[in-house]
Amino acid sequence: MQRKIEVCLTPALLDLYTIENSIVVVIDVLRATSSMVYGLDNGAEAIIPVAQVDDCLQYKDLGYLLAAERNGEVVEGYDFGNSPFSYTKEKVAGKTVVLTTTNGTKALHMARARAYQVVIGSFLNLDFLCKWLKQQDKDVLLLCAGWKDQFNLEDTLFAGAVVRELKSSFTQFDDSCVAAEDLYTLAKKDLRTYMMKSSHSHRLAALNIEEDVKFCLQLNLCHTIPIMLGDKLVPLDSN
């Protein structure tokens, strides 16, 4: 069977791809999609990604946890943002989280408007996600959320990790796949050190979230694939 895998390096390029019959993996590893994976793995019932900070407010009196991040910081007045340490069992088990972030939620909504299926990837669920993707009979688009529509290293490295795992099951690749995989191969021995080269990393350092970055670069801590059903992310029932 012919199967295609492609890497879309930023949401600004998504219109170039035909995704109506594809599974789109949304990637924003620092930190939105890592926190989504970790939160659902820790028993959150659902995560509702919304585009705007104000959109969170309509969920205020429904008993949901409200999370809002802009430019890497928790928005004033909100319980928390997108740090994975806010998505522990103690905090999210049995709860629904409404979340808006600078890049990740925007990419999610763009993908959802056209894709066959939208799922969430992060280093935390790399193997589990790849095993599932292999078993489907669909083309795959790896959508890097980037930083304000620009290319970023960390999302590209994760896309490369997925390409590396999946390529024996696919027959067609674009140039972004080749680049992402080669960059991951260069970086994988020590992702954290490689990430120090990133401009985003300098920005993150300024935000004092070094512990978050270390957490998000861990491989295979979780066995959950968040999937978009309606307006909610829920754990994919992979049985």
Place this chain on the structure above:
Amino acid sequence: MQRKIEVCLTPALLDLYTIENSIVVVIDVLRATSSMVYGLDNGAEAIIPVAQVDDCLQYKDLGYLLAAERNGEVVEGYDFGNSPFSYTKEKVAGKTVVLTTTNGTKALHMARARAYQVVIGSFLNLDFLCKWLKQQDKDVLLLCAGWKDQFNLEDTLFAGAVVRELKSSFTQFDDSCVAAEDLYTLAKKDLRTYMMKSSHSHRLAALNIEEDVKFCLQLNLCHTIPIMLGDKLVPLDSN
């Protein structure tokens, strides 16, 4: 002095960059910008890049050479396309060439609309270009023409080669610079073999232009920097 260098991976992302005070290097190494460099180095008086095939026709009776390429092939009825072997001394010395190509001329026109200066890069003039860029006091944007607005390997590799040469003279880099430089470092020992991984390369192989590809991947054959003055590319007078 603070100086910034950035890599714009496809023209579809150009709007994200502030280039009003920057030198933009347009890169379409297979084959438009290689042929432009080679043609001016071989004594062509000027190259006029035009957006549409039909735009060439208005220059028909002016004694200009007309060149048109679409999807890698010479457009029917035109003298030649963008193969560098059409830009030899015998063919172009003293002449003006009107040229339209799938990706390169589009990127040129987009850059020209806003940039402080637009120059042309290819492996053929790598060192000569880098020496000149170092001596300017402007920020630099390396604009990859890509393939129909998508990322491609060959233009990114060339951008990486430039970053590698220039980085000691600059203080700010974006993530695309890091990626491009690392990919070039991986590929530089044998650019042709690395390029075999590229989807574009497969397409080019189908066009039977292997000799063109080899030619365009040669380093430092030329000592000319094409610069956009008005609607024409002319050799920069670097004295």
